[in-house]
Amino acid sequence: MTVHTVRLEPIGIELEVEEGETVLDAAFRQGIAVPHGCKEGQCSSCKCKLVDGDVEMLKYSTFALPDHERDDNHILLCRSQAYSDLTVELLNFDEELLSRSIAVKEFAGKICGSKSLTHDIRVLEIELEQPIKFWAGQYVDITIPSKGVTRSYSMANPPSEGRQLQFIIKKYPDGEFSSLLDGALEPGTEVKVKGPYGGCFRRDGRPGPMVLIGGGSGMSPLWSILQDHIQSGEQRPIRFFYGARTDCDLFYLDEFKDITSKLSDFEFIPALSHNNGGDWGGETGFVHDVVQRRLRAEGLSGEIDAYSCGPPPMIDAVMPVLFGIGVEPERFYYDKFTQPAAKE
Numbered sequence: 001m002t003v004h005t006v007r008l009e010p011i012g013i014e015l016e017v018e019e020g021e022t023v024l025d026a027a028f029r030q031g032i033a034v035p036h037g038c039k040e041g042q043c044s045s046c047k048c049k050l051v052d053g054d055v056e057m058l059k060y061s062t063f064a065l066p067d068h069e070r071d072d073n074h075i076l077l078c079r080s081q082a083y084s085d086l087t088v089e090l091l092n093f094d095e096e097l098l099s100r101s102i103a104v105k106e107f108a109g110k111i112c113g114s115k116s117l118t119h120d121i122r123v124l125e126i127e128l129e130q131p132i133k134f135w136a137g138q139y140v141d142i143t144i145p146s147k148g149v150t151r152s153y154s155m156a157n158p159p160s161e162g163r164q165l166q167f168i169i170k171k172y173p174d175g176e177f178s179s180l181l182d183g184a185l186e187p188g189t190e191v192k193v194k195g196p197y198g199g200c201f202r203r204d205g206r207p208g209p210m211v212l213i214g215g216g217s218g219m220s221p222l223w224s225i226l227q228d229h230i231q232s233g234e235q236r237p238i239r240f241f242y243g244a245r246t247d248c249d250l251f252y253l254d255e256f257k258d259i260t261s262k263l264s265d266f267e268f269i270p271a272l273s274h275n276n277g278g279d280w281g282g283e284t285g286f287v288h289d290v291v292q293r294r295l296r297a298e299g300l301s302g303e304i305d306a307y308s309c310g311p312p313p314m315i316d317a318v319m320p321v322l323f324g325i326g327v328e329p330e331r332f333y334y335d336k337f338t339q340p341a342a343k344e
C-alpha cells in the first residue's frame with residue numbers, strides 16, 4: 001500500500017496518510033486533532049493551504065471552498081487524498097485542540113430508549129460496552145447497522161458519564177435517522193459509535209465570562225458543557241442564550257431554574273422568533289439580535305469564551321455580533337449542524 005507523509009505547518013508535526021484515506025481521517029487515526037467540523041466538505045473548518053505536493057479532492061461544497069480559494073491552493077483536509085508527500089499550512093491552528101487530542105475509535109453499543117422533550121425534539125439514550133473518553137461539547141458519528149444510516153450527534157451528557165450517552169436530536173419528518181426516533185428503534189438495537197470529534201469543547205480554568213448560544217438541538221453540546229462546568233466547581237459568569245420559534249419549543253425550563261438558583265452568576269435567556277401572543281414575558285426576536293442587545297447593555301468584563309451550536313445560519317449571524325462586542329475570534333468555538341453531503 002502506498003503511504004505518504006504529510007507535514008503540518010506551523011507546528012511541524014508529521015503524519016502518515018494511506019492510499020484512499022483523507023488527510024483528516026489519517027490525523028484522527030493517529031490521534032492528531034486538527035481543526036474540523038462536518039468532516040464532509042460542507043463547513044470549511046478544516047480549510048488550509050497546500051504549500052507543497054499533490055492532492056485529489058473528493059466532492060465538496062463551494063460554500064466551504066469557493067473556486068478562487070481552490071485556485072489559490074487552498075484545500076479541505078476532510079476531502080483531500082494525498083498523491084505525493086505534502087506540506088500543509090494550517091490556517092486556524094488551535095494549540096489547545098492539539099494538546100487535548102483524543103484518538104478516534106469505534107465503540108459498540110445499544111439503544112436504551114428515547115423520550116420527547118418537545119413536539120419535535122427527542123433525547124436518545126445509548127449504552128456503550130466500553131466508556132468513550134471525550135470533552136464536553138464534542139460529537140460522535142452514530143451508525144445503525146440494521147438501518148444502514150450514519151449521522152453526527154453531539155453528546156448532551158457530561159464526559160463523567162462515558163458509557164451512558166444522551167443525545168438531543170431534532171426530528172425531521174423525512175429524516176433518514178431522526179424519523180426513526182419515534183418507535184422504529186427498539187431498546188436493544190445495536191449501534192456503532194465512532195469518535196470523539198469536534199473542537200467546540202469546554203475550555204477549563206478560565207475566569208472570564210462564558211457565553212453559550214444555541215438553537216433547536218444545538219442545546220445538546222451546550223447542555224454537556226454546562227453540566228461539565230457545574231461538576232468542575234469552577235465559578236465564572238455564564239449567559240446561556242437559546243433561540244426557539246415559540247414557547248412550545250422550549251424545554252428543560254425547570255432544570256434551568258434549578259441551575260440559576262445554584263450558580264452564583266448564571267442567566268438563561270430564551271428568545272422566541274415567532275412569539276404567538278400568549279403571556280410570554282421574555283425576549284423576542286432572532287437569538288443573535290437578543291445576544292447583541294443583552295451583552296451590549298450588560299457590558300460583561302473579562303475575556304469572554306463563547307460557544308455556539310445549531311443551524312449554520314444562526315452561527316453565521318452570531319459570529320459578527322460576538323466579534324462586535326469584543327470576543328476574540330480564537331475564543332469563539334462553534335459546531336455548525338450541517339446536513340450530510342448529498343450522496344453521489
Ligand SMILES: Cc1cc2nc3c(=O)[nH]c(=O)nc-3n(C[C@H](O)[C@H](O)[C@H](O)COP(=O)(O)OP(=O)(O)OC[C@H]3O[C@@H](n4cnc5c(N)ncnc54)[C@H](O)[C@@H]3O)c2cc1C
Nearest residue numbers: 151152153154168169170172175176177178217220337338
Ligand atoms: C458536527 C455536527 C453535530 C451535530 N449534532 C447534532 C445534534 O446534537 N443533534 C441533532 O439533532 N443534529 C445534529 N447534527 C445534525 C445531524 O447530523 C443530522 O444532519 C440531522 O439529524 C438530520 O439527519 P436525518 O437523517 O434525520 O435527515 P436526512 O435524511 O439527512 O435529511 C432528510 C431531510 O430532512 C430535512 N433536514 C435534515 N437536516 C436538516 C437541517 N439541518 N435543516 C433543515 N432541514 C433538515 C431536509 O428536508 C432533508 O432533506 C449534527 C451535525 C453535525 C455536522
Ligand code: FES
Nearest residue numbers: 037038039044078
Ligand atoms: S469542510 Fe472539512 S470539516 Fe467541514
